Amino acid sequence: MKIDDLRKIGKIEYRGSKNKEKFSFKHYNPEEVIFGKKMKDHLKFAMSYWHTLCAEGTDMFGNATADKSFQKSDPLETYKAKADFGFELMDILGIDYYCFHDVDIAPPGKDLEETFALFDQMIDYLEGLQAKHGKKLLWATANNFADKKFMNGAATSPNADVYAIAAAKVKKTIDATIRLRGTGFVFWGGREGYETLLNTDMKKELDNFAYFLKLSRDYGRKQGFKGDFLIEPKPMEPTKHQYDFDTATAIGFLRKHNLHEDFKINVEANHATLAGHTFQHELRTAAIEGMFGSIDANEGDPQLGWDTDHFPKNVYCATLAMYEILKAGGFKNGGINFDAKTRRPSNTVEDLVLAYIMGMDTYALGLRKAIALIEDGRLDEFVQKRYDSYNRGIGKNIANQEVTLEELYEYALKAGEPEVESGRQEYLESIINQILFS
Ligand code: XLS
Ligand code: NI
Ligand code: NI
Numbered sequence: 001m002k003i004d005d006l007r008k009i010g011k012i013e014y015r016g017s018k019n020k021e022k023f024s025f026k027h028y029n030p031e032e033v034i035f036g037k038k039m040k041d042h043l044k045f046a047m048s049y050w051h052t053l054c055a056e057g058t059d060m061f062g063n064a065t066a067d068k069s070f071q072k073s074d075p076l077e078t079y080k081a082k083a084d085f086g087f088e089l090m091d092i093l094g095i096d097y098y099c100f101h102d103v104d105i106a107p108p109g110k111d112l113e114e115t116f117a118l119f120d121q122m123i124d125y126l127e128g129l130q131a132k133h134g135k136k137l138l139w140a141t142a143n144n145f146a147d148k149k150f151m152n153g154a155a156t157s158p159n160a161d162v163y164a165i166a167a168a169k170v171k172k173t174i175d176a177t178i179r180l181r182g183t184g185f186v187f188w189g190g191r192e193g194y195e196t197l198l199n200t201d202m203k204k205e206l207d208n209f210a211y212f213l214k215l216s217r218d219y220g221r222k223q224g225f226k227g228d229f230l231i232e233p234k235p236m237e238p239t240k241h242q243y244d245f246d247t248a249t250a251i252g253f254l255r256k257h258n259l260h261e262d263f264k265i266n267v268e269a270n271h272a273t274l275a276g277h278t279f280q281h282e283l284r285t286a287a288i289e290g291m292f293g294s295i296d297a298n299e300g301d302p303q304l305g306w307d308t309d310h311f312p313k314n315v316y317c318a319t320l321a322m323y324e325i326l327k328a329g330g331f332k333n334g335g336i337n338f339d340a341k342t343r344r345p346s347n348t349v350e351d352l353v354l355a356y357i358m359g360m361d362t363y364a365l366g367l368r369k370a371i372a373l374i375e376d377g378r379l380d381e382f383v384q385k386r387y388d389s390y391n392r393g394i395g396k397n398i399a400n401q402e403v404t405l406e407e408l409y410e411y412a413l414k415a416g417e418p419e420v421e422s423g424r425q426e427y428l429e430s431i432i433n434q435i436l437f438s
Contacts, residue, residue, distance in 0.1 A: 001068060003085050005349035011092050012357060025357060028364035030094050035326070035371045040096065042326075042367055044335030045360055046138040047090050048296075049100035051309065051341040052352065053082040059344060066347040075107035079122055087133045093356050097136050099186075099337045101143035102173045112165065116172055123176045130180060138335045139184030139230065139266070139294065140177045142169040145191045145238070155212035156192045156205035156243065167212065174220045183227040183333035184294055185220060186266050187213065193239035206243060210257040217262045228333045229259075230266040230293045233282075235275040237307055246275040247285040254291075264293025268339055269317065270300040270307050280320040287328035294334025295321070297363060311340040311359040318366025319373070319436065326370055336363055372435045379428060386421070 014029040015021055030040035056064035070081035083105070090098065106122035109115040130136065144154035144166040152158055154166035177185050192209055194200040217229055231254065233244040244250045247265050254260045265286040272282040286292040298309045299317065312318055325331070342355045373379060389395040394411050397403040 001066060001070065001085065001349050001352070003070065003081075003088060006085065006088050006092060006353070009092060009350065009353055012094065012353070022354065023357070025361055025364070027361045027368065034368065035374075037330070039364060039367065040094070042330060043360075043363055044097060044138070044331050045093075045095045045363075046097035046099050046335050046337040047086060047093075047095050047356075048337055048339050049086060049098060049104040051339065052089065053086045054104050055341055057344040057347055062344065065344050076118065076121065079106050080125055083122070083125060083129055087129045087135060089352070089356075090135055091133055092353070093360065095356070095360075096134075097138035097335050097337075099137070099139050099141075101141050102169055102176075103143040103146065112168065119172060119176070123179060127180060137177065137180040137182035138337060139186050139227075140173050140180070140182055141186040141188060142166070142173040144169060145189075150191050153191045153193070153205065155189070155209045158201070158205075163208065163212070167215065170212075170216050171219060174216065174223065174225060177227070178220075178223055178225050184230050184266070185216075185225070185227065186230045186232055186294075187216075187244075188232040188234065188266075189242055189244050190234070190238055192244065193236075193242035195240050206253075209243060210253070210259070213254075213259055213263070214257065217259060221262070228264045228293045229262050230264050230334075232266040232268055232271070232296065233275070234268065234271040234307070237274065246272070246277060247282045251285070251289050251291055260289075260291065264291045264334070266294045266296060266334070266337075267292070268296035268298065269312065269321070270298045270309060270339075271296075273300050274305075274307060278320075279317055280324055283321060283324035283328070287324060292325070292328045292334075294331065295325070295336055296339035297321075297336045297359060298338065298340040309340050311338065311342070311355040312362045313358055315362055315365050315369065315436065316432070318362045319369040319432070322363065322366040322370035323373055326367075326374060369436055373432070376431070376435060378431050382424065382428060386423075 009023055012023055012025060015024040017026045019026060028039060030038065032039050035042070054068060056068050057066045058064050068082065069078050070085055072078040072081045086098065102119060105126065106119045109118050144150055149162050149165065150157070155163060157163055174185055194202065220229065231244050231250045233246050233250045234242050235245045236242055247267060250265060251260070254263050267279070267282045267286055269279040272279045283292060297312050299312045299314055301308050301310060338356065338359050340359060342351045346355065390399040394403070
C-alpha cells in the first residue's frame with residue numbers, strides 16, 4: 001500500500017444519500033447537529049491500528065495479499081511510515097480517534113528492554129503526529145496473546161514469569177496511554193481461559209487474573225489515569241473457553257473483586273454473536289449496570305460463525321445498537337472503534353477507504369434511525385404500558401420492594417386468574433421496518 005494512493009483519493013465529503021460518487025459519505029455528515037450534538041460527537045469514530053496498518057491478509061491457508069511495509073525496509077522507519085499512513089487515512093476520513101496494541105505501533109527488539117526503548121521512540125512519534133493532525137487516542141491495550149510465551153495465558157498463565165512479563169507490558173502501555181492522553185485502557189483476554197480443564201487450576205487462574213486487574217487499576221490511578229479501564233468480553237477463539245465470556249460474566253467477576261467502579265465494558269458486536277447473544281443484548285446488559293463504556297464495531301458472517309471482523313454493513317443491527325447507546329446516555333470516554341478488516345481479496349488502499357466509508361455510513365444511518373425510533377416514541381410507549389401494573393396497587397409495593405411473601409400469598413388467593421396481554425412482537429418489528437425503510 002502506498003500513501004500516494006491515499007492522497008489521490010483526497011478528503012471524503014458528505015454528499016447525501018442519493019449520491020453515487022463512491023468516495024463520499026451518503027449518511028455521515030460530521031458537523032450536522034442532530035439530537036443535541038454534532039454527528040461526529042455522537043459517534044466518536046476510531047481507527048483500529050492493527051487491522052488497518054498491520055494485518056496483511058494472511059490466513060491459515062494463504063499468504064499476505066496486502067503489503068503494509070509502506071515501502072520501507074528498516075524496522076523503525078517501517079513503523080513510522082505505518083503511522084504516517086494511518087494519520088493521513090484518519091485525515092481523509094475525518095476520523096478523530098485511534099486505538100492500538102503495544103505491538104502494533106513499534107518493531108520488536110532483541111529483548112524486553114530494547115522492545116520498550118523502541119516503543120518509547122514510537123510513542124514520541126505518535127505524540128508528534130497527534131499534535132500535527134489533531135487526533136486523539138481512544139484506547140490502548142497490551143497484546144498479551146500473540147507471542148509464544150502466552151500460549152497458556154498471560155495473567156492466567158501457570159508460569160509466574162509470563163505473568164510478570166504481561167504485567168510489565170501493561171505498565172508500559174498504561175504509561176503510554178497517559179502520555180498520549182487516551183481515555184481508555186482495554187483488557188481483551190484472548191488467552192485468558194483454558195483449552196482443557198484436565199490441566200487447569202481454574203480457581204488459581206481466576207484469582208491471579210483478578211489480582212492482575214487490581215494491580216493495573218491501582219498503578220493507573222496512582223499515575224493519574226482518569227479514563228476507563230475496559231474489559232472486552234469474548235466467549236472463545238482463540239482459546240476454547242475465555243473467562244470474560246460475555247458482558248454479564250465479566251460484570252459479575254468485576255463486582256466480586258470490587259473492580260466495578262473503575263472498569264467498564266467494551267462491547268464488540270462480533271463477540272456478542274459468538275456468545276449466542278445479540279449486540280443489543282450485550283449493550284443493554286452493560287447499560288443497566290452503569291458499565292457501558294465503548295464499542296468495537298464490526299460484524300460476523302452468520303454462515304461462518306467465528307470472529308470474522310467484517311466492516312459493519314447491517315443497518316438493522318447498527319440502529320438497535322445506537323438505540324441502546326443513546327438510551328445509555330451516549331459515549332463519554334468511549335467511542336466506536338472499527339475492529340474490522342477488509343476481506344482478503346480487497347487488498348488495495350481504495351478498498352480500505354471504501355470499507356471505512358461503509359462502516360461509518362452504517363453507523364451514521366443507524367444513529368439517524370435510532371433517533372427516529374426514539375422520537376417516534378411507539379416502542380417506549382409500548383414498553384411503559386406493558387409494565388404499568390407495577391405503578392399501582394400490589395405492583396407498586398413490589399416495585400418499591402415493600403411487600404412480604406405472605407402478603408403476596410394472600411393477594412394471589414383473592415386476585416383470580418389474571419388477564420395477560422400480548423407481547424405484540426410482530427407489530428413492534430413492523431415499526432422498526434417502517435422507520436428503517438420509509
Ligand atoms: C479480538 C479482539 C481484539 C481486541 C483488542 O477478537 O477483538 O482485537 O479488540 O485486543
Ligand atoms: Ni475487539
Ligand atoms: Ni474481536
